[in-house]
Amino acid sequence: MNRITISLIKADVGGYPGHVSVNPQLIKIAEESLKEIKxxxxxxVDYKVMAVGDDLQLLLSHKKGIDNKEIHKLAWDIFKKATxxxxxxxxxxAGQDLLKDAFSGNIRGLGPGVAExxxxxxxSEPLIVxxxxxxxxxxxxxxxxxxxxxxxxxxxxxxxPSLHNGFRFEIIDxxxxxxxIMHSPSEMYDILALIGSRSRYVIKHxxxxxxxxxxxxxxxxxxxxxxxxxxxxxxxxxxxxxALVRAQSGLPAVGEVLEPFSFxxxxxxxxxxxxxxxxxxVSFNYAKCTRFDGPPRVIAAGFQISDGLLIGPLDxxxxxxxxxxxxxxxxxxxxxxxxxxxxxxxxxxxxxxxxTLPNVLxxxxxxxxxxx
Ligand code: 13P
Ligand code: 13P
Ligand code: MG
Ligand code: MG
Numbered sequence: 001m002n003r004i005t006i007s008l009i010k011a012d013v014g015g016y017p018g019h020v021s022v023n024p025q026l027i028k029i030a031e032e033s034l035k036e037i038k039x040x041x042x043x044x045v046d047y048k049v050m051a052v053g054d055d056l057q058l059l060l061s062h063k064k065g066i067d068n069k070e071i072h073k074l075a076w077d078i079f080k081k082a083t084x085x086x087x088x089x090x091x092x093x094a095g096q097d098l099l100k101d102a103f104s105g106n107i108r109g110l111g112p113g114v115a116e117x118x119x120x121x122x123x124s125e126p127l128i129v130x131x132x133x134x135x136x137x138x139x140x141x142x143x144x145x146x147x148x149x150x151x152x153x154x155x156x157x158x159x160x161p162s163l164h165n166g167f168r169f170e171i172i173d174x175x176x177x178x179x180x181i182m183h184s185p186s187e188m189y190d191i192l193a194l195i196g197s198r199s200r201y202v203i204k205h206x207x208x209x210x211x212x213x214x215x216x217x218x219x220x221x222x223x224x225x226x227x228x229x230x231x232x233x234x235x236x237x238x239x240x241x242x243a244l245v246r247a248q249s250g251l252p253a254v255g256e257v258l259e260p261f262s263f264x265x266x267x268x269x270x271x272x273x274x275x276x277x278x279x280x281x282v283s284f285n286y287a288k289c290t291r292f293d294g295p296p297r298v299i300a301a302g303f304q305i306s307d308g309l310l311i312g313p314l315d316x317x318x319x320x321x322x323x324x325x326x327x328x329x330x331x332x333x334x335x336x337x338x339x340x341x342x343x344x345x346x347x348x349x350x351x352x353x354x355x356t357l358p359n360v361l362x363x364x365x366x367x368x369x370x371x372x
Pocket of ligand 1 (some may be wrong): 247253
């Protein structure tokens, strides 16, 4: 079997201006570095450099499996190199996501986000790479549930018998560092009871059902679930998650994978990582976070994988079919903004714990008197 690993490793190493976008010089550094690595070593089969908002994205294909030291090290070194340039240009928050300085074998837990999966390449292997800015990993809960579980979204769940066995979701309890695997549709209600709390329970992987024709231990989707505030113990920007989703031939079709984004649902993040707002599907060209540092954005890059080569990307939201979702996002952004500092636009107190808000409360602490 032709096994391949796809690794998407991403970091904010400096914004331009503020938290809006990635400076083209940083993209060039990443591209040149990867080109050289591909030429002089056998580490990479292929690579693509992309960006959403202020996040630099390295998409790598290789034969080394997930959590590979050499692959993680090369990404880390590129982020370091880009950080040096970001510092020279005094870009905003240069090195923002490189939270720990000592690389010791794995980039997880150091700040960058990672979504990677190893699988046997099928006869034809469509892959969709989703990249979000100004939001958190739980923002993938709603679309992933719809893609793999909702027959009103995914016609194949009804029409195609090869999808009737359903799928298994691996869900992480971010607070307690525990995980659970649950089957859909048999445990659909229990799954929703968890993943509706999107800042606590996060879908990490989707696997085929036990009795599927596809290899049951090879993921069909994966999300980056690193929590920056847990690493830094303070607010350093939102996690700005990414996801890889495989499609077709016993899996949801590409159009079924994209369909949930025709609805601009609410996510947490946006300005200072402290506000609820609509997620807006945009083309690569519009992947810059402007209004109130947002609204939060998602881009979708379509690939066919051919013996590990990344054929693409096709800019999938560069399509008037998503115009209504964008219009809806703008309307909702306007509506939410008018709440100003009030919940539920601003996040609830528990979720503000790692921001600068507690410092305001600290300042006022001694002025509070007992109420008779
Ligand atoms: P597959 O079963 O080959 O994925 O075809 C389904 C399809 O093309 C739906 O658009
Ligand atoms: P990033 O997480 O994208 O750096 O955004 C941080 C922020 O505070 C935006 O207002
Ligand atoms: Mg930033
Ligand atoms: Mg960002």
